[in-house]
Amino acid sequence: MNSVDLGRRVGVPSTALFTDQYELTMVQAALKAGTADRRSVFEAFTRRLPEGRRYGVVAGIGRVLDAVENFHFDDEMLTFLREQNVVDGPTLAWLADYRFSGDIWGYPEGEVYFPGSPILRVEGSFAECVLLETVILSILNHDSAIAAAASRMSAAAGGRGLIEMGARRTHELSAVASARAAYIGGFDTTSDLAAGFRYNIPTVGTSAHAFILLHDTERDAFRAQVDSLGRGTTLLVDTYDVAEAVRTAVEVAGTELGAVRIDSGDLLLVAHRVRQQLDELGATGTKIVVTSDLDEYAIASLAAAPVDAYGVGTQLVTGSGQPTCSMVYKLVARAVSADPAEPLRPVAKKSLGAKTSVGGRKWAARRLDENGVAEAEVIGTGPVPAELADRQLLAELVRGGEVIAREPLDAARERHMAARSGLPMSAMQLSRGEPVIPTEYI
Template identity: 85%
Template structure:
């Protein structure tokens, strides 16, 4: 949810300058040339998944809807454009009245996608659609990359909760978006209070090594924390000697101690030793939380350990080596005239080097096998085959410029869990491989 959902006041700035200059220069030339009002269809897709990944995760849809809603050229923005000479007065006048009035369709947030999947389709005049390219791509590329990494980590964790802790490892605004995307991908909580405030994500946090070092004795630090936060708190036990700290922690908090956190060392070995020690001390219900530069591979290596939860930071907010999804925003169909009733004609980029695109306004559906498991992503133009009619993936997000698909973040999170569960089991393998589903194209006549 956003702050408006929480009933909290927020000053939402214009998103109009979250764009590249050539969007405005294209608009200027199209207005002058008489083609700006031609009905157009743009699609967002990726030509390939990051190397070795088996599936992608759509995330950031809710943020895209917010951005489109607040894409307004107010007086300060127009003054900036005039001062820089980026556009002429005719274009400035057009921008002053800009409101997106078209339609947007897309894969619902949390859904999985594959190469060629039309994860978002933007329809309207060329002028109003072309301006949204950069802001849509910047959100979807970032958030979907984080969500994909989060999903892999959640699979590796095997049901154990994951804590997002990456705010100190990225830009302060990116940190909030990353926490949101991680929640969609399967993380349970975040340490980032801005993310909790804006999106209602559960927040957690207790203490760092600095708090222990502040005190003359480790026991004094533990006592202060337990007195303040209660016995169910999490005590950090690797500032000095882990075994001594665990013993002290149980002495101070009793066997009701909530958890201990380990942030260094051989986590597999240390976790086993700590579990044995806690059990011997009677703290059989005390949980073990581990942190320390974890990624999906490190989490998977701890599957047989007595770890109860994982805290992940750097690797999560950087997409675990893949900080973007390489999504693109391409014109795939347009009318020959500005007449709203003019038919759409498919258009496509034909360049070499693997950067061509497929023309036509597309639909997408996921075909299932006899056991109900997904077996192919079907992308086509024209009529949808009857057998796939109830398996279509795109849903309306904006109609006539009005957002129609706002939903709580938990809905997107639950959707992703269900979508991932519907894939073949090999989708959760961490070894490098091809996309778990092939993308099959169904072609229609050249006019759509």
């Protein structure tokens, strides 16, 4: 990973209150007990993939780095905590000086992951690490869920264009994060200008049905749009009669018309009819864009249709039925002091049921078969076997509190395409199944 950052982070507010109260009360108790400075290792991971999913997608790492960098308590926040009696005076004084000074390692953004993968490893004092739990999980759980849905849709699209257009279906800030995650997962453009501004994602958009209804005739609307945006624009053709609209669109824009968009009806049938009509009218280069509550299954069902691009909204920004990845952030090792020479001791939750974890500071590598295809996610706490030394997955992200691994969003997008192509072919199946490769602990 390189150190280039193309995102706009100017004016990013503090992220310190994007947290749960018990993070702060744990710090207060640990300060009083004299254990707050104990050297600690936390890891973010998921015990299982969302039901039926075969792989996960790491997204949000860049946003996590922003959040860590901007995690500090200003005077107004400290006043709020004091007035609400959240923590005591000594803890407020400690928070006033807080800046993360530890180290963070993680899977590079765009990489795939599996149950148990140590997606993020945070090292430092207990107090400084535990404060980051909620904001880290908030970002990774949301962004990785959206990226996984986007990846499935991208695989189903088979190289056809994908437009993210879910801004009106979610919280305004979630919409920006969703567009970013979708781009990593394989989408090409977004309709959300805030996402385009902040993350340099290509933006697109032309008109809605309201624009057609504004004008006295459909022809007047098409003429106004073409006069303003040029013949290469995309005209919406399903406000009234689709066949008549297509005929009018070509008459107005000529055979150089860029595209038509269909937003309702039997998309498979309508797309075939529109393609035939466009070709008969000589508009053989005019593309067809379809929208209307698409998900990966609907996209796959349109594989045989003459469709050039898909616009996806609701199903994408809600994770296509899986809006979270159920990631957790657990203490896996700690020392008895802040002394760097003090050995780390593995710790792990051992309660009844499925909420157990594996202790120890971990590394992760992906073992490949003789054809270069992934066959196992290997996780260990001891020495890395020689044959896996060049297959390790964790990259250094933060050293001594300083972010050292920023990169352009396109790098994460390209990494995901490469990682996905390195999985067994069954990873692309939309049917429910187990993780496409097993997780092995050594």
